[in-house]
Amino acid sequence: MQVCRWHKADDVPGGKFLVPGCWSRAVGGDHADCQCPKPPKRMTKEARALVEALAALRLDDDQLDEAWAYLARFKST
Numbered sequence: 896m897q898v899c900r901w902h903k904a905d906d907v908p909g910g911k912f913l914v915p916g917c918w919s920r921a922v923g924g925d926h927a928d929c930q931c932p933k934p935p936k937r938m939t940k941e942a943r944a945l946v947e948a949l950a951a952l953r954l955d956d957d958q959l960d961e962a963w964a965y966l967a968r969f970k971s972t
């Protein structure tokens with residue numbers, strides 16, 4: 896799942912641009928209220944460790960999507 900996020904780029908004015916993840920921002924632009932699902936406020940220690948480990952890898956968006964898709968295979972139902 897993609898959420899609204901700012902992407903850094905040296906070749907754009909201000910050095911960053913918004914990549915919308917929800918229709919609200921896709922239609923309303925940078926100043927619209929984001930309607931993306933928010934992550935849980937509390938995570939287990941294991942989940943927080945996983946998120947921190949993935950962040951440390953500094954993956955690009957495609958690599959991160961692939962990692963989450965792989966991990967989703969092991970999700971218990």
